[in-house]
Amino acid sequence: MAKKGxxxxxxxxxxxITAEKDEFSEWFTQLMIKADLADYSSVSGCIILKPSxxxxxxxxREEIDKRFRVLGIKNAYFPLFIPEKTLAKExxxxxxxxxxxxxxxxxGNTKLAERLAVRPTxxxxxxxxxxxxxxxxxxxxxKINQWNNIVRWEFKNPIPFLRxxxxxxxxxxxxxxxxxxxxxxxxxxxxxxxxxxxxxMALPSLIGRKSEKEKFAGAEYTISMxxxxxxxxxxxxxxxxxxxxxxxxxxxxxxxxxxxxxQYAYQNTFAITTRMIGVMxxxxxxxxxxxxxxxxxxxxxxxxxxxxxDSKNKVIKKAEEIKKKLERFSPILDAREGHTPGFKFNEWExxxxxxxxxxxxxxxxxxxxxxxRRDSSKKEIVKISEIEKKVPAILDDIQECLFRKAEKMLxxxxxxxxxxxxxxxxxxxKKIALTPLCKSRECEDMLKSRTxxxxxLNIPEKQKPRNERCIICGKHADYxxxxxxxx
Amino acid sequence: MAKKGxxxxxxxxxxxITAEKDEFSEWFTQLMIKADLADYSSVSGCIILKPSxxxxxxxxREEIDKRFRVLGIKNAYFPLFIPEKTLAKExxxxxxxxxxxxxxxxxGNTKLAERLAVRPTxxxxxxxxxxxxxxxxxxxxxKINQWNNIVRWEFKNPIPFLRxxxxxxxxxxxxxxxxxxxxxxxxxxxxxxxxxxxxxMALPSLIGRKSEKEKFAGAEYTISMxxxxxxxxxxxxxxxxxxxxxxxxxxxxxxxxxxxxxQYAYQNTFAITTRMIGVMxxxxxxxxxxxxxxxxxxxxxxxxxxxxxDSKNKVIKKAEEIKKKLERFSPILDAREGHTPGFKFNEWExxxxxxxxxxxxxxxxxxxxxxxRRDSSKKEIVKISEIEKKVPAILDDIQECLFRKAEKMLxxxxxxxxxxxxxxxxxxxKKIALTPLCKSRECEDMLKSRTxxxxxLNIPEKQKPRNERCIICGKHADYxxxxxxxx
Numbered sequence: 001m002a003k004k005g006x007x008x009x010x011x012x013x014x015x016x017i018t019a020e021k022d023e024f025s026e027w028f029t030q031l032m033i034k035a036d037l038a039d040y041s042s043v044s045g046c047i048i049l050k051p052s053x054x055x056x057x058x059x060x061r062e063e064i065d066k067r068f069r070v071l072g073i074k075n076a077y078f079p080l081f082i083p084e085k086t087l088a089k090e091x092x093x094x095x096x097x098x099x100x101x102x103x104x105x106x107x108g109n110t111k112l113a114e115r116l117a118v119r120p121t122x123x124x125x126x127x128x129x130x131x132x133x134x135x136x137x138x139x140x141x142x143k144i145n146q147w148n149n150i151v152r153w154e155f156k157n158p159i160p161f162l163r164x165x166x167x168x169x170x171x172x173x174x175x176x177x178x179x180x181x182x183x184x185x186x187x188x189x190x191x192x193x194x195x196x197x198x199x200x201m202a203l204p205s206l207i208g209r210k211s212e213k214e215k216f217a218g219a220e221y222t223i224s225m226x227x228x229x230x231x232x233x234x235x236x237x238x239x240x241x242x243x244x245x246x247x248x249x250x251x252x253x254x255x256x257x258x259x260x261x262x263q264y265a266y267q268n269t270f271a272i273t274t275r276m277i278g279v280m281x282x283x284x285x286x287x288x289x290x291x292x293x294x295x296x297x298x299x300x301x302x303x304x305x306x307x308x309x310d311s312k313n314k315v316i317k318k319a320e321e322i323k324k325k326l327e328r329f330s331p332i333l334d335a336r337e338g339h340t341p342g343f344k345f346n347e348w349e350x351x352x353x354x355x356x357x358x359x360x361x362x363x364x365x366x367x368x369x370x371x372x373r374r375d376s377s378k379k380e381i382v383k384i385s386e387i388e389k390k391v392p393a394i395l396d397d398i399q400e401c402l403f404r405k406a407e408k409m410l411x412x413x414x415x416x417x418x419x420x421x422x423x424x425x426x427x428x429x430k431k432i433a434l435t436p437l438c439k440s441r442e443c444e445d446m447l448k449s450r451t452x453x454x455x456x457l458n459i460p461e462k463q464k465p466r467n468e469r470c471i472i473c474g475k476h477a478d479y480x481x482x483x484x485x486x487x
Numbered sequence: 488m489a490k491k492g493x494x495x496x497x498x499x500x501x502x503x504i505t506a507e508k509d510e511f512s513e514w515f516t517q518l519m520i521k522a523d524l525a526d527y528s529s530v531s532g533c534i535i536l537k538p539s540x541x542x543x544x545x546x547x548r549e550e551i552d553k554r555f556r557v558l559g560i561k562n563a564y565f566p567l568f569i570p571e572k573t574l575a576k577e578x579x580x581x582x583x584x585x586x587x588x589x590x591x592x593x594x595g596n597t598k599l600a601e602r603l604a605v606r607p608t609x610x611x612x613x614x615x616x617x618x619x620x621x622x623x624x625x626x627x628x629x630k631i632n633q634w635n636n637i638v639r640w641e642f643k644n645p646i647p648f649l650r651x652x653x654x655x656x657x658x659x660x661x662x663x664x665x666x667x668x669x670x671x672x673x674x675x676x677x678x679x680x681x682x683x684x685x686x687x688m689a690l691p692s693l694i695g696r697k698s699e700k701e702k703f704a705g706a707e708y709t710i711s712m713x714x715x716x717x718x719x720x721x722x723x724x725x726x727x728x729x730x731x732x733x734x735x736x737x738x739x740x741x742x743x744x745x746x747x748x749x750q751y752a753y754q755n756t757f758a759i760t761t762r763m764i765g766v767m768x769x770x771x772x773x774x775x776x777x778x779x780x781x782x783x784x785x786x787x788x789x790x791x792x793x794x795x796x797d798s799k800n801k802v803i804k805k806a807e808e809i810k811k812k813l814e815r816f817s818p819i820l821d822a823r824e825g826h827t828p829g830f831k832f833n834e835w836e837x838x839x840x841x842x843x844x845x846x847x848x849x850x851x852x853x854x855x856x857x858x859x860r861r862d863s864s865k866k867e868i869v870k871i872s873e874i875e876k877k878v879p880a881i882l883d884d885i886q887e888c889l890f891r892k893a894e895k896m897l898x899x900x901x902x903x904x905x906x907x908x909x910x911x912x913x914x915x916x917k918k919i920a921l922t923p924l925c926k927s928r929e930c931e932d933m934l935k936s937r938t939x940x941x942x943x944l945n946i947p948e949k950q951k952p953r954n955e956r957c958i959i960c961g962k963h964a965d966y967x968x969x970x971x972x973x974x
Contacts, residue, residue: 041565041616048563076537100595101595104589118567118591151567
C-alpha cells in the first residue's frame, strides 16, 4: 500500500455519486456537482459553468469556428440589449419570445424611457443593422456569427445545462441574394454541427424538419437535431432555420441586384448551445461519474504514479517521461501526496478522464504500465516502449465505442408505430415513436393531448412516398414523424 | 490602366476619412465607421463590434489565454445576473458601482420579487461561490478567469470603444492562502498585459499604482496601465487589483490552513477590456484611415494584382503563388473585378492592412513586385524570389516603428512639473504632468478642482525618496504622480 499523507482523506461515499443512472434527475444533479462541472448560483435557473465544463465548450467553439471560417462566416459582437420597439418588428418572432424576455427597466436611479430586452436571440438587433449595411449585390452574401450569452426566462422547472435561464451559444445569421444560395447553406451548416456532435461528442442524433407548429418563430422552416436522453425524453440540440424573406421584409433588408432592381434578401440562422454539453454528460456517463469522449476531453489521459517512500523519485521520473510522450493528449500527472492511489482512481473516474495509466515500482521493473479505460473499466498491461503507439489506439477505440453505444441506445429507443394506441404505448414506454401523420395543425394538437404531452420532434427528410394513414384523422399521411416527450 | 467594371465605383471622398486626426472626435468616429470596425446600435451607448474589430479582440483573448494557462488560470462562466442582495454585501464595492447598474425588474409579464443587476463586474456573484468551494488549504490557490460582457450604464457621453455602456473583457479572480503569494501574482499578470500591449498592439504605457481616491472600489490597491490618446487625454487600460482580505471578509472566504486554523483568504482581480482596441486604433491611425500593427492584424498583407484583360490569368496565378508563400500572415488576395487598383489601394489603406503587395504584368516581366508599407507609405521593389524573406522583415520593422512612434508620443506628452502653476499649464497644453504630491485626499481633490478636472492617473512604483514638496499643500511630497485629464 502507498503511504497515506497526514491529512484525512474524504470517504469515497462522500465524494462519489450515490444515485444510479435510472434515477435520472438525482443522478444528473449529483454528476454535475460531484464531477465539478457546474454549480447552482443565487439566481434561480442560472448555473455556473466550472472550468472543466467550460473547457469543453471552448473546444466546441474552437472546432466550429475553424469550420465556419472555411465557409467565410465571420465572428462579431452585437449589443446584449434590444429596445422593445426593435424586438417587436417581426410579429411571429415577438409572439414566440415575449413570454420569456427579461426586461431592464432601470439604470442607476433612473427609470428608462423604453424597456430593454436582454437578448433572447439577436435577429432583431442584428437585422436592423443588416438593413443599413446591405445596399447592393456586392454586399452579399453577408455571413456573421456571434458567440454570446442568451437569456430566456422560462418559468418551467430549470434543469442544469438542459434548461437554464441563461445559456451560451453561437448564433449564425447569414444573408443571401437568392433562395438557392441561402438553402445551399443548410447542408454545410448541419454537416458541421453533425460532425461536432458525432465525431467529437460521440452523439448520434435524429435530423429532420420541425413541424409547422414547432418551427422557430419567424422561420420558413427549421432543421433540428434531436437527441435521446437516458430517461427516454428527447432533447433538441443544434438547429438551422431558413427564414426566407420573412425578416428581410420586417426589417427592410433589401439590395440592388446586378440589373439594378431592388430585391429582398434571403436569410438563415443557426445555433448550438451549452445545453449540448449537458446532453453529452447525460448520455455517456454512469453511476461512477462522468465519461468523456477522448476527442472532447480537456485531458484525455491521467497518469497516477504509485508512490512509496523508497522509490518515489524513480516512479515520478518515469511517469514524467510517459507524460512527455503523450503531450498531445494533455495528460494530467497526479503526483499529489496525501492521497492514496485508490482515492485518485475514484476521483479521476468521477471526473471522466477517458484513460488512466497506473505506474508503480513493480511495473517499472517489468518495463510496463497498467492502462485502464474509463468506459469499460478494462485493464491492459502495456510495455512502456509501446505506450506511445497504444494510447492513441485505445483512445480512438473509446471514442468509437461511446458513439456505438449511444447509437444503439438511440436505435433501441425508436419504435415504428401505425396507430394512436401504439404511439401512446411507445410514449409511455419512454420511446420515440416513428409515426405517420398528416401535416394539419389540428392533428398535431390532438396528438399532443392524447399522448399526455408528446410532440413531433422532427420529420426525417427525403422520405419515400408512402401509403400510410395519419394516426389521428385517418387521412393520407404526409410523412413519418418522430414523436416523443421532450425537454 | 486596368479596365473598369460595369458598376459605378463610389468616389474616394465618399468612402475615405474626411477629417484630420487633430479633429479627434470626428476623425475617430469616421475611422470606426469607414474602416468597418464598429457601428452604432439602436441602444444608446452600445456599439456593434464588426468582424474586423472582433477578430482583433479574439487574437488578444487567444494570446492572453495562452499565458494565463501557463499560470494555471482557468476559464469559467458565471451568471450575467446578480441578485441585489448579493451585490450589496461589500460596502465600498456597491457604493462604487450602484450608480451605473442596469436592473432587470421584469420577466415575461411577471414583476420579479428581487431586482437583478446586470453584472457591472463579477466579484460578488463569484465570491459567493468561492465561499462554498473553498474549505481547506488544498483548495488554494483558486485561479479563475472569465471572458464575458459587462454593463455599466454611464450617463457621461458615450464614445465608441472608449466609453460604452456594454463592453467585453476578461476578469481574473484568484484566491491565495497568503498575502505574499497573492501579491506575487501582480508582476505575473501585469507582465502579460504589458506584453500584449507592447508586443502585439505596439502600445507603450505608464504603469503605476492608483491613488487611494482612484483605486478600485473594494481593493487594497490598484495597479493600472495608462495610455496617452492623440488628443492629449489619458485613458486607463488593463488593471490589477490586490484585494487583500476585503472581499474574503465580506463574502466569508475562509479556509483551514495546514495547522487546522481557520483563515481568511487573499484575493486579486484583473482585467483588460475591448476599450484597448479603440485605444490602439486611435494611437496608430492617420487621416488615410486605420493603421494596424502586423502582429495584431487579422490579415497582415494584402495582394492587389493589376489586372488587364490580356494578362489577367497570368497575373492572378502569380499573385496566388505569392499568397501561398505568405500563408502565415493570412494575406488577402483582392482579385475583385469592377474596381480599379487605385480604389483597392485606398480601401485597404483605410482598413489598415500593414503591407500591400502590388503585382502587374510589367512586374512579372521583371520577376518583381512592389511592396508598400501602410505606416510610412514607403515603396520598395522586391524580387519575387525574395518576398518570402523580405515580408517578415518589413512587418517586424513596421511593428517596431509603430511602437517607437507611440513611445515618442508618450514621452513627448509628459512634462515634469514642480508647482501648481506649471501643472495647470501642462494640463492646458494637453500634457501629462509628473508632479510631486502628498497622499492626502484633500490635496488630490484640490488638484482636480484647480486643474479643471485633471486627476492622478497613477503613481510610478519604485520611486527613489525625494526632497520635493507637494504642489498643493507644500508639505513633504510622498511621491511623483502622473496627472492628466482622462477618459
